Amino acid sequence: MRRARLTFAVAAAALLAVACGGDDGGDDTAAPAGTATTEPADDAPSGTVTVLAAASLTESFETLSDQLADQYPDLEIVYSFGPSSGLVEQVLAGAPADVLATADTKTMDEAVAGGVVDGEPSVFARNTLALAVPAGNPGGVTGLADLANPDLRIAICEPQVPCGGAAQRLLDAAGVTAAPDTLTTDVKEAASLVALGEADAALIYLTDAAAEGDAVETVDVPESDSVVNDYPVAVLTDAPNPDGAQAVLDAITGEPGQSILGEAGFLSP
Structure with missing residues (x-):
C-alpha cells in the first residue's frame, strides 16, 4: 500500500498599509491591499479515497496525486497497486475501496458481473x-x-x-x-x-x-x-467516499490525468 498524502495547509495572507496623518493631527488610517486568498471551495471533496490500480499505473497515478494536491488540499489518496486480477478478487471479497482501475476490460467485467461497480466503467487509457x-x-x-x-x-x-x-x-x-x-x-x-x-x-x-x-x-x-489493452476505471458501489472517488475518477479521465498518462507513453482511449 502506497500512500500519497495530499493534506496541505492553505495560508491566507493580507497586507496592511498604514497611512499616517500630517501635521494637522489627522487620525491614522489602514488600507488593506486587497490580496486574494486561496481557499478550497465549500463543496470540494475531502477525506480519504482508496484507489485499487493496476501495477502498470504506479508512476502515473502517483504523479496525478501530486497534481491534485493544490486543487484538493483536504483530499488524501491512498493507493494499492497490484495485478488487476488480484485487485478484483479483493473487491469481490469485500475489501473497502473507492475506485478500481484495471489493465484490461476482462478483469473489470468480472467486477461488474459481481455487482461491485457503480455505473459504467470508463476507458481512460490504452x-x-x-x-x-x-x-x-x-x-x-x-x-x-x-x-x-x-x-x-x-x-x-x-x-x-x-x-x-x-x-x-x-x-x-x-x-x-x-x-x-x-x-x-x-x-x-x-x-x-x-x-x-x-x-x-x-x-x-x-x-x-x-x-x-x-x-x-x-x-x-x-x-x-x-495487441492493445484498454484500461477502464470505475467508482465502486460501496465506496466509503463517493464524492472523493468521483473527483479522482474525473481527474483520471480528464485533466490532468490524460496529460500525465500521455507523457508516460499510454495511448489515448
Missing part, C-alpha cells in the same frame, strides 16, 4: 506490449522467436494477469511458443527482472519499459500493434 531486454542486450535478442530459446532466461506475466493475457495473444499472432523461465505476478516484477539483468528478455508494457529508464532497452516487435 497500452501495448514491448519486448524488453537489459541494457546492451546481452542475450542478443532480435525478436519474439527468441522467447522460445531454452538457453535464454525469459520472463512473462502469469496468464490470468492482463499483461500475461496480452503476451499470449501477441505470441499467438506471431506463431511463437514461448519457453518462460519465470511467470511473474504482475508486470512490474517482470520489468524489474530485466532491469536487474536477471532475465534476458520479457514481454512487458511499453510504459513499464520506459519507466525503467536506461536499464532497459526494447526490441522492435511489429506484431505488438495488433
Whole structure:
C-alpha cells in the first residue's frame, strides 16, 4: 500500500498599509491591499479515497496525486497497486475501496458481473506490449522467436494477469511458443527482472519499459500493434467516499490525468 498524502495547509495572507496623518493631527488610517486568498471551495471533496490500480499505473497515478494536491488540499489518496486480477478478487471479497482501475476490460467485467461497480466503467487509457531486454542486450535478442530459446532466461506475466493475457495473444499472432523461465505476478516484477539483468528478455508494457529508464532497452516487435489493452476505471458501489472517488475518477479521465498518462507513453482511449 502506497500512500500519497495530499493534506496541505492553505495560508491566507493580507497586507496592511498604514497611512499616517500630517501635521494637522489627522487620525491614522489602514488600507488593506486587497490580496486574494486561496481557499478550497465549500463543496470540494475531502477525506480519504482508496484507489485499487493496476501495477502498470504506479508512476502515473502517483504523479496525478501530486497534481491534485493544490486543487484538493483536504483530499488524501491512498493507493494499492497490484495485478488487476488480484485487485478484483479483493473487491469481490469485500475489501473497502473507492475506485478500481484495471489493465484490461476482462478483469473489470468480472467486477461488474459481481455487482461491485457503480455505473459504467470508463476507458481512460490504452497500452501495448514491448519486448524488453537489459541494457546492451546481452542475450542478443532480435525478436519474439527468441522467447522460445531454452538457453535464454525469459520472463512473462502469469496468464490470468492482463499483461500475461496480452503476451499470449501477441505470441499467438506471431506463431511463437514461448519457453518462460519465470511467470511473474504482475508486470512490474517482470520489468524489474530485466532491469536487474536477471532475465534476458520479457514481454512487458511499453510504459513499464520506459519507466525503467536506461536499464532497459526494447526490441522492435511489429506484431505488438495488433495487441492493445484498454484500461477502464470505475467508482465502486460501496465506496466509503463517493464524492472523493468521483473527483479522482474525473481527474483520471480528464485533466490532468490524460496529460500525465500521455507523457508516460499510454495511448489515448
